[in-house]
Amino acid sequence: MKIGYLGPSGTYSEEAAYQYRPDAEMVAYPSIPAVVDAVEKREVDRCVVPIENSLYGAITDVLDFLVRTDDIFIAGELAIPIDHCLMARPGTALADIKVVYSHPQSLGQSRRYLESTLSHAQAIASLSNAQAVIDMRESDTTAGAIAPRRAAEIYGAEIIAEAIQDNPNNYTRFVVLDDSDRPPTGRDMTSVAFRFSEDEPGLLYRALGVLRENSINMVKIESRPTGERLGRYTFLIDMEVHRADPVGVQTIEKLREMSSWFKVFGSYPRMAAPPIRA
């Protein structure tokens, strides 16, 4: 089994892929579009990609890919804690660090730590958290990097501080993408997307009414721009039902009828909610 993930080695995506299938062969790709392309082209059997963070919301690249593709389905979900570590070359003192590399999102998530403890250092953007460790190692000045624990092991860096993110409840939900979804287990989720024709306000309300009539719990609603113009959206809904359940079949049929465009992203076993940290 080959699993694609957003590399380089040492990213949170790699951590999630290992948690999903510790025994699989992991294949790194340079971008989320490249990861999902690899599944479409069958270079890998599946991929594990981030879809939602508990603090920062949707990973919109992945949502937009799911809207565009026809051949890839959500086959599973899992969540991992995002514990940012400050790391540097072995023996580096905190006070000597002059620049800190990380992905702009991780820099933002560690704002309080950077302001209180590293206010003397300059933040520099890297293309990924793992790339930040490479950038740190290649830096001419004394540098640090914000990255996952795993990246320190892989690149031979020393961890100076752990879990430096502003909010301890920083989790990312990942989805497993495959060429088909999964059969019913009795505790399933179905992800769908739909758009309405231009001039019919109130249709979203009617669509949610279909779920209420069928006693289906909606777990999540997102809106994404269609790209046609400002103010036109695709709606993405996660609902607690399997699309092969009779009530799922009926609900999807009704939603499809009222939409100008409709798509099932897949039905898959629902994960347990991650613990809340004090």
Added chain:
Amino acid sequence: MKIGYLGPSGTYSEEAAYQYRPDAEMVAYPSIPAVVDAVEKREVDRCVVPIENSLYGAITDVLDFLVRTDDIFIAGELAIPIDHCLMARPGTALADIKVVYSHPQSLGQSRRYLESTLSHAQAIASLSNAQAVIDMRESDTTAGAIAPRRAAEIYGAEIIAEAIQDNPNNYTRFVVLDDSDRPPTGRDMTSVAFRFSEDEPGLLYRALGVLRENSINMVKIESRPTGERLGRYTFLIDMEVHRADPVGVQTIEKLREMSSWFKVFGSYPRMAAPPIRA
């Protein structure tokens, strides 16, 4: 009148601020939190910040700030086209460019151009589009930058190609933030946010029902994580009504009653929709 914006000079935010008030004194800040802080501290009278892009969706930093603050209101909106330009030091040939700097989002928005025309060049992340031009100028190797037209004038760069973004209909909607919102004009928008208590599914459906009963058109719905845990959201709605209109007063009262937390971001004159480009 002093207007704060996300600098450095040469960003799309600066373009939007000039379009809103060409005669104002513009003050650049290094991050979106710093811009809105400046309004809270009355260092500037207002600020102009991006809130939504027609291709990439919500600018979540700004939404999350509006959820957190109590003193700042949306007082207006405007949209400008996002036309990315490839620029370099005067006299640089396209074929000689070895690295291209830009904000990761602009690199993503210009993917097709980069793959077809600059496949020989390496993409490097900068902290903003305007910073990309500075990085380009300071680069040891022959470099290009993807940035707004205005940045070329300011930093003395030469434009090699214009409007290189994948989709011509790339618009960003900006909002004006101030210490109060605006009186009714007859064509207004109201932005609100609300959360429900933990265990009541179906409340979002009932909330949208309140809008339907009062014949109020919902223009936009977003969900943002509350930060407590995965799966808990704040809903943000833009609706075509003024909060001082009788029907607005009534709707807001009902929404407030059914929410565990409720907030009005402001009522403001609605902008005209930008044109669609072929």
